[in-house]
Amino acid sequence: MSTRVLGKSVPKKDAATKVRGSRKFPQDFDMDGQLHAKVVWSEYAHARVLKIDTAQAEALPGVVKVITAGDVPVNEYGIIIPDQPVLVGERDKVRGLGDRIVIVVAESEKVAEEARRLVQVEYEPLPVVSDPREAMKPDAPLVHDELGDSNVFRHIKIRKGDWEKGFAEADVVVESYYATPYVEHVYMQPDAGIGYIDDQDRVTVISSAQWPDHDLRQIAPMLDLPKEQIREIVPAIGGAFGGREDMHVQHLLALCAYCVRRPVKMVFDRSEVMITTGKRHPWYVKYRTGATNDGKLTAVEIEIISESGGYASTSAPVIEAGTSFSAGPYVVPNAKVDAYAVYTNNAVTMAMRGFGTTQSAFIYEMQMSKLAEALDMDPVELRMKNLFRDGSIGLTGHAMPQGVGIRETLRESAVAAGWKEKQGHWIRPDLGPASAPHKQRGIAVACGLKNVGYSFGSDDRATVGVELALDYSGEIERVTVLSGACDVGMGVQTVLAQMAAEALGVEYKQVRVSMVDTAKVPDSGSCSASRMVWISGNALLGACQEALGKRDEILMAETGETLVRAEHQFRGLSVRETTPYDLETGMSVPHFSYGYASQIALVEVDTETGETEILKFWAAQDVGKAVHPEMVRGQSAGGVHMGVGYALTEEYIQQEGMAKTTHLSDYCIPTVMDMPREFFSITVEVPDPTGPFGAKGVGEMTTLPTAPAIISAIHDAVGVWIDEFPATAERVWWAMQKK
Amino acid sequence: MPTLSMILNGQEVTVEVEPGDLLANVLRDKLGLIGTKISCGEGECGSCTVLVDGLSVASCIYPALKAEGREVTTIEGMARDGELHPIQQAFVDATAPQCGYCIPGMIMSAKALLDENPRPTREEIKEGISGNLCRCTGYYQIIEAIELAAERMAGKGGAA
Numbered sequence: 001m002s003t004r005v006l007g008k009s010v011p012k013k014d015a016a017t018k019v020r021g022s023r024k025f026p027q028d029f030d031m032d033g034q035l036h037a038k039v040v041w042s043e044y045a046h047a048r049v050l051k052i053d054t055a056q057a058e059a060l061p062g063v064v065k066v067i068t069a070g071d072v073p074v075n076e077y078g079i080i081i082p083d084q085p086v087l088v089g090e091r092d093k094v095r096g097l098g099d100r101i102v103i104v105v106a107e108s109e110k111v112a113e114e115a116r117r118l119v120q121v122e123y124e125p126l127p128v129v130s131d132p133r134e135a136m137k138p139d140a141p142l143v144h145d146e147l148g149d150s151n152v153f154r155h156i157k158i159r160k161g162d163w164e165k166g167f168a169e170a171d172v173v174v175e176s177y178y179a180t181p182y183v184e185h186v187y188m189q190p191d192a193g194i195g196y197i198d199d200q201d202r203v204t205v206i207s208s209a210q211w212p213d214h215d216l217r218q219i220a221p222m223l224d225l226p227k228e229q230i231r232e233i234v235p236a237i238g239g240a241f242g243g244r245e246d247m248h249v250q251h252l253l254a255l256c257a258y259c260v261r262r263p264v265k266m267v268f269d270r271s272e273v274m275i276t277t278g279k280r281h282p283w284y285v286k287y288r289t290g291a292t293n294d295g296k297l298t299a300v301e302i303e304i305i306s307e308s309g310g311y312a313s314t315s316a317p318v319i320e321a322g323t324s325f326s327a328g329p330y331v332v333p334n335a336k337v338d339a340y341a342v343y344t345n346n347a348v349t350m351a352m353r354g355f356g357t358t359q360s361a362f363i364y365e366m367q368m369s370k371l372a373e374a375l376d377m378d379p380v381e382l383r384m385k386n387l388f389r390d391g392s393i394g395l396t397g398h399a400m401p402q403g404v405g406i407r408e409t410l411r412e413s414a415v416a417a418g419w420k421e422k423q424g425h426w427i428r429p430d431l432g433p434a435s436a437p438h439k440q441r442g443i444a445v446a447c448g449l450k451n452v453g454y455s456f457g458s459d460d461r462a463t464v465g466v467e468l469a470l471d472y473s474g475e476i477e478r479v480t481v482l483s484g485a486c487d488v489g490m491g492v493q494t495v496l497a498q499m500a501a502e503a504l505g506v507e508y509k510q511v512r513v514s515m516v517d518t519a520k521v522p523d524s525g526s527c528s529a530s531r532m533v534w535i536s537g538n539a540l541l542g543a544c545q546e547a548l549g550k551r552d553e554i555l556m557a558e559t560g561e562t563l564v565r566a567e568h569q570f571r572g573l574s575v576r577e578t579t580p581y582d583l584e585t586g587m588s589v590p591h592f593s594y595g596y597a598s599q600i601a602l603v604e605v606d607t608e609t610g611e612t613e614i615l616k617f618w619a620a621q622d623v624g625k626a627v628h629p630e631m632v633r634g635q636s637a638g639g640v641h642m643g644v645g646y647a648l649t650e651e652y653i654q655q656e657g658m659a660k661t662t663h664l665s666d667y668c669i670p671t672v673m674d675m676p677r678e679f680f681s682i683t684v685e686v687p688d689p690t691g692p693f694g695a696k697g698v699g700e701m702t703t704l705p706t707a708p709a710i711i712s713a714i715h716d717a718v719g720v721w722i723d724e725f726p727a728t729a730e731r732v733w734w735a736m737q738k739k
Numbered sequence: 740m741p742t743l744s745m746i747l748n749g750q751e752v753t754v755e756v757e758p759g760d761l762l763a764n765v766l767r768d769k770l771g772l773i774g775t776k777i778s779c780g781e782g783e784c785g786s787c788t789v790l791v792d793g794l795s796v797a798s799c800i801y802p803a804l805k806a807e808g809r810e811v812t813t814i815e816g817m818a819r820d821g822e823l824h825p826i827q828q829a830f831v832d833a834t835a836p837q838c839g840y841c842i843p844g845m846i847m848s849a850k851a852l853l854d855e856n857p858r859p860t861r862e863e864i865k866e867g868i869s870g871n872l873c874r875c876t877g878y879y880q881i882i883e884a885i886e887l888a889a890e891r892m893a894g895k896g897g898a899a
Contacts, residue, residue, distance in 0.1 A: 018839030019827040021774020021814035028773040188840040238840030270779045489838025630834035637877025664779040672865045672878040
């Protein structure tokens with residue numbers, strides 16, 4: 001097979017229009033006769049709505065419609081279970097600041113804004129459930145009184161081997177309590193879009209999305225219409241990171257268009273995005289790890305409490321995924337794990353880069369860093385003694401499939417950072433002097449792994465089509481890839497074009513990837529779970545093969561046809577039968593495929609201020625096959641960016657359910673000055689036999705090790721463990737005072 | 740309604756505005772120049788960066804009427820006769836854009852920097868874009884794109 005395109009950093013399909021500023025994002029669309037909509041949000045974290053008075057708003061000139069709960073045909077939605085009201089009506093409860101009461105639709109944005117201020121809502125405040133640990137107590141107020149007598153809605157148990165015996169065999173036991181923060185995705189493009197009725201009477205939405213077909217599956221029952229009568233068009237998406245897997249504007253725009261039958265535009269401002277959209281789950285974790293003096297892990301005991309906010313969203317699968325990796329990429333013979341997903345009245349939590357495995361990477365890697373110290377063993381060496389290989393038995397009793405590249409990522413990053421391997425022992429590099437007398441240097445390593453594709457028996461599938469335009473002699477002139485794979489920025493459309501060019505033997509520039517429009521392209525599933533390259537790539541290769549077969553038939557039959565179309569569905573279960581957690585033991589075959597990463601941080605901590613600067617950072621990722629090496633490097637750097645913010649600066653603060661960090665001036669993502677001064681991305685290719693051209697996923701893995709690497713490096717520098725992060729200057733400084 | 744007259748991307752433009760209108764909204768909503776992006780709405784993120792008399796400003800907090808009589812350059816004013824500006828071309832070649840929402844603002848900040856300092860050091864480039872937030876890239880390929888553009892515009896390394 002030729003390699004003219006694969007593995008080459010060709011210009012991204014969307015790059016030229018993005019640098020011109022001509023590529024349209026959802027807020028860049030306008031339609032003739034369009035109206036503007038604004039949402040009246042809940043003012044309380046937990047309250048009963050007593051009265052909604054819309055009279056003044058309706059009387060305002062230019063107001064076309066004030067939409068209330070009674071206008072929604074079926075007033076519920078949700079990505080997995082429909083537990084969220086679209087609009088909260090009188091006598092119903094609000095369960096968080098993301099709940100909506102009313103949508104006003106007006107002739108101009110200005111009038112809509114004025115009208116929403118005129119809507120008067122009376123509430124009866126209810127006790128706010130603001131801590132999941134309190135929420136688990138038997139007498140805690142219930143967030144969902146209708147769902148039973150507990151705020152806990154998912155409990156996962158893993159019982160593997162004999163953990164008591166495992167701890168008895170341990171020479172060293174490390175015990176910790178961790179708290180991970182609420183964080184916001186901060187995709188740069190605020191949620192926005194237009195809803196309208198198209199020329200075939202379909203309720204149509206132009207919006208950012210990660211899985212448009214699944215949006216249709218939620219919008220159709222809400223409007224009590226068949227799915228075929230709903231359409232979603234996804235133009236350029238300004239980032240997502242899991243945050244657009246749930247709907248934020250799509251269902252609201254569909255509802256507006258349905259109610260007024262005119263185009264309706266809605267644009268959130270940054271505060272609306274900050275306050276009302278989902279966040280990363282905070283975890284509260286008790287963790288014990290046992291090991292022998294020679295560094296072999298003997299047992300873990302873990303309790304995870306994962307905060308869900310007011311609605312289920314994807315919290316159950318997030319904790320399922322996170323828990324399955326809670327012992328890391330390490331062989332642990334004995335384990336007892338309990339994980340709970342709990343409702344509160346804080347912000348709803350949902351998918352975010354890593355999908356629960358980011359929190360688990362923090363806890364298991366902090367344990368490994370502490371264990372290395374307790375054993376007086378080099379942290380690379382300790383990890384090497386326990387890391388998975390092909391066929392290793394994982395936490396849920398499954399054998400790791402072929403293609404485990406975690407050791408290669410650790411070796412490559414450690415060697416690049418100056419570690420030396422001598423007779424089976426690893427020796428850390430000399431860090432050199434700090435830049436000032438009041439500064440101290442530290443270095444640390446962390447590893448991470450994550451599933452590719454949906455897990456635990458999910459029938460995850462993708463369908464991709466190709467169209468070949470042939471010349472008179474049957475040569476392929478042009479190729480169009482038809483896929484519902486949303487390019488949230490990572491470049492999946494470029495990768496699909498590269499793979500199509502490779503599989504069909506044409507030039508990259510001959511391949512076009514069509515825009516995502518549910519009326520025109522097949523369902524490729526969600527742009528999540530680091531799955532698109534793997535699953536849509538496999539579907540694409542199937543479609544290319546079928547298309548070439550059809551072309552050969554046409555040539556044989558000499559029909560003179562010049563257009564060949566083929567579509568192929570790829571099912572993850574066809575390569576590996578995954579299974580759900582066993583209810584009592586947690587045993588399962590959890591995932592189809594995996595991706596791996598190891599990272600090393602060299603930091604300097606200012607002992608007078610507690611401030612951390614990252615001097616150098618090595619990020620190694622095993623992607624199976626780097627289809628586009630520069631985009632892999634971009635994923636690596638972007639994942640590290642998100643991890644730097646997670647480790648050092650980002651914290652979405654709430655008090656009794658009320659949001660305190662509602663702007664980008666008080667919720668601080670890293671600027672260019674906050675990033676590591678020197679960054680080294682190392683791409684490792686250990687092929688996955690189930691992946692297209694051996695490729696795995698990469699998008700999420702690159703953020704997993706970052707926070708534990710940085711925070712362990714802070715310990716290496718100044719001797720304090722920051723188990724409740726972000727490790728802000730204040731936190732580090734106070735920890736140093738208490739030492 | 741007051742009118743605003745300015746030299747926009749080399750052309751004289753007059754448009755009716757309200758006294759409270761911000762430049763970003765006038766550019767986007769009244770003049771159809773959608774390349775200028777709004778993200779934070781408080782001058783914190785740099786997505787809305789445009790040049791006013793050659794200096795970079797956050798147009799989402801810049802009163803439109805302040806631009807009266809001034810030269811305003813937006814991302815749409817960068818390409819000439821359809822040809823990408825060397826900074827834009829370097830962003831493509833360095834695989835700098837991911838989602839691309841911050842990219843017009845980044846390019847305008849890079850333009851302001853390179854107009855002032857054609858051969859900046861890496862530290863100067865970082866300072867030049869320190870007011871521009873990006874959530875996708877980690878900034879490295881953006882820095883490299885600006886280095887590449889500076890090199891090409893100085894006539895070294897060719898224009899390929």
